[in-house]
Amino acid sequence: MQVFKFGGASVKDANGVKNIASVLQKVGYKKTLVVVSAMGKTTNAIELVIKNYFENKTELQSSLQEVKKYHNEILLDLFDPDSYRDVNHQAFKKINTLFDELNSFLKTNKSPDYNFVYDQVIGYGELLSTTIISEYLNTIGIKNNWIDVRNQIKTDNYYRRANVNWSDTQRLISSKFDPSVLNITQGFLGSDENNFTTTLGREGSDYTAAIYAYCLNAESVTIWKDVPGVLNADPRYFENSQLLNKISYREAIELAFYGASVIHPKTLQPLQGKEIPLFVKSFLNPEAPGTQIGKNVTLDPMIPCFIVKKKQILISLSSLDFSYIVEENISEIFTLLHRYKMKVDVIQNSAISFSVCVDDLYNNLDKLLHHLKAKFKVTSDENVSLYTIRHYNQSAINQIEIDKTVLLKQLTQGTVQIVVKPL
Template sequence: MKIFKFGGASVKDAASVKNVTNILQSEGAKNTVVVISAMGKTTNAFEDVIDAYYNKLSTLSEKLAVVKGFHKNIMNELFEEDNAVFKEIDTLLGELDWFLERNTSSRYNYVYDQIICFGELLSTKIVSAYLTKIGVKNNWFDVRNFIKTDSNYRDAKVDWELTQSIISEKLDTSTLNITQGFIAANDTENTTTLGREGSDYTAGIFAYCLNAENVTIWKDVPGVLNADPRVFSKTTLLEQISYEEAIEMAFYGASVIHPKTLQPLERKEIPLLVRSFINPKEKGTQVSKGTRLVPYIPCFIVKKKQILVSISALDFSFMVENNISYIFQKLHDYQLKVNLIQNSAISFSVCIDNKFKKFDAFYNELKTQFKIDVQKDVDLYTVRHFDDRAIKDIESKGTFLLTQVNKETSQIVVNPK
C-alpha cells in the first residue's frame, strides 16, 4: 500500500493534471491512495469568497465567478464538452451556492470550513475524471466519510479509533483511490479541516491506518533542501533525515513537511519520501528511522516578518515566574506564536509571529504594567548543526539583534538590510 500526496502547485492547470496522471501511470497505480489539494491558489481564492460572504461585501459574486471560471477553464482544456464531469462539477458548485443562500450560522470558523472544502472536492473530481478519460481505473471517494474529528473547526483533532475502524473496514485498497486532503467531518457530518497545509497530515493518517509501505509527497522542489533557495544562493539536497531531525526542523518552521504529518508515521516507522513532480525520476529525500542527516551539514530555516519584543518591569525588579507566566497567558490569549525566548534578570524577550494580527491588542494591554520595547519586521534565522561559516552566511543578511545558541541549534534575530 502506497500513499501519494499532490499539493496545489502540482495540479495548478491542465498541463499539471496531465503530468500527475503520467506520474501515477509510471509509478504504478494499484494499491494506492492519492491525496490531492485544491488546485493552484484556489484555497486563497476561496478565502476571498469567505471574506466577502461573511462580511456581506458586494464583491461576493465576483469572487465566486473567479473560482468557478478558473476550474471551468481547466476542464475545457481536459475534456470534451459532453463529458459527465461538467455535470458533477455543476452539482458541487450548486451545493456551494445552496450553503451560501441557506446558512444561518454566524460562527466564522464553521462557515470557513463549510466553504473552503470545495477546493479539494473540485480538484479531486477533475483529476479522477481525467484518469477515467485516459483509461486509468480509479475510485473517487469523499474523505469526510472516512476521517472523523471533533468539532474544533479550522484545527480539528482526529478521532483515531473511529477513523481507523472506518478506513480498515470500508476502503478498497486493491485499486487506485483518489481523495481530498485537508478536510474531514465531525459526528454531525459537518465539514471540518485539519489546519492549513493539512493535506500532508491526511496522507499520514491514511498511511497509519493502512500500515502503508511509504508516503510520497510530490513537490516542485527536488526534495528537502538544507535552505530556502529564495533566501540562499547555494543549497544542498538532504538525501536522508531521521524522524527526530525532521520533527526538530518542523518545530523551528521548516515548511516542506507539515509537523503533524510525521507523528503517525514515526509511530509505525513508515518512511516519508519527498520527491519532485517536475523530475519524478529523481530519488528526492527520505525521512525514516536511521541516520540523522545525510549529508551532515548546517540547515537553515528562516521566518520572515517577525516581531521582537523585550519586556521588563516598570520598577526594574526581577522578571520572575509570576510575571513570565502572566505574559505567556496573554501571548496564548492573543494567539501570538512564540518562536524564540530569552530572559535575563530584569527583561524577558520573545520573537513572535503575528499571524492573526492581534499584536497591537496584546501590546496595549501589557504596556500599562510593563516597559515594552518592540522591533517589527525582523527575520528569525534558525541554524541546525551550525558552524562558523553558517553564521557568517547569516551576517550578510543584516544586523544581529539577538542570538541564542545551544549544542546543535543557533537562533539569530536579524534586522534585515
C-alpha cells in the first residue's frame, strides 16, 4: 500500500488535474490512496465566504459565486460535453449538489460559534477538489473509489485543530477501506462523534496521509510538491536554497516543529511509530528521487536549515514589584496562553522577566493582554518575524540579522531562534 498526497498548488487548474493522472501513470497506482487538498487558493476564498457570513452578509453570495465559478471553469476545461456527455453531466451534478449543501448550511445554521462554522464550511474545498479529480480519472480510464474522509477519520470537537480518535479511526479504516483499488479522499478533514465536520489545522492534508498510512500499515507516503523535495530554506524568502537528499525522522520533526512549511508538524509522528518512510517529490518531475525521510539517516548535505514565521507577536512580561518570576507565575502565564489558544513558538525568561513569541491564530491577543496586565507589566511587539536556524554557524546568523532590529535571541547546541523587526 502506498499513500500519495497532492497539495493545492498541484491541482490549481485543469492542467494540474491532468498532471495528477500523468504522475499516477508514470509511477503506478496499484494499491494506492490519493489524498488531495483544496484546489489552488480555494481555502483562502472560502475563508472570505466565512468572513462575509459573519461580517458582511451583502457580499456573501458574491464571494460564494467566485468559488463556484472557479471550479466550474476547471470542469469545463476537463470535460468535453460532446465526447463525455453522461460523465460531464454527472460531474457537474455532483459539484452543484455540494454547493447546494453549502448554501443550505449557510441559510439554516443557528450556531454563532465561528470555529464550528469555519469547519462546516471550509471543508467543501476538499470535497469539491476530490470529486472533480475522481470524476476525471474515471473518465480517462483510471478507475477509482471516492471516499468521504469524514466517515473514516474521527476526532474530538476541538474545531479548527481537532485531535484524532485513533481507536475509532483505526476501526473504521480497517473495516471500510478497500486496498485493492485506487482510492481518492480529502485531506485536512475529519468528523466528531456527532458527525459534524472537523479540521486538523491548516496544511493538515499531510497529516491525513500519515493517519491513513499508519492505519493501513502502508509501505510509504509521498507528498507531491512544486519543489524538488525538502529544501534547506523556503525559496520565497531565502536565496540559493538547496535540496536536502535525506533527513532523519528526528530532524524532520524538529524542522516541522519550528515551522518548516513543507511538512505538517503532526505528520511525522505516526510514520515514525511504524517506520514508514516519507518521500517529498516534485509533481513536475515525478521520477526524480526527491527527499527521503526515514529512520537511521543523517542530514544530507549537513548545512544550515532556515525557517521563518512571519506575523508573530512578542509579549514581554515583568513583575510589577520587581519580584522574581517563579514557577507559580510561569504556571499562571501558561494557563492563560492555553485559555486563549496561543501557539507558543519561543520562551525566554530571567529572574524578573518572561518573554514569549506567539501566533494568535484565534485573534485573542487583546483578551490575553488585558488579563496579563492585571498582574504584570506587559509590552508587546506585533508583526515581528521569528527566524529559526538548525545547524547554524555565525555566517548564517549574520545573514538573518543584517538590516534588522533583534528583539530576542536564543541559542542552544543545534538551534538558534531570533525574533526581529525591520530597522
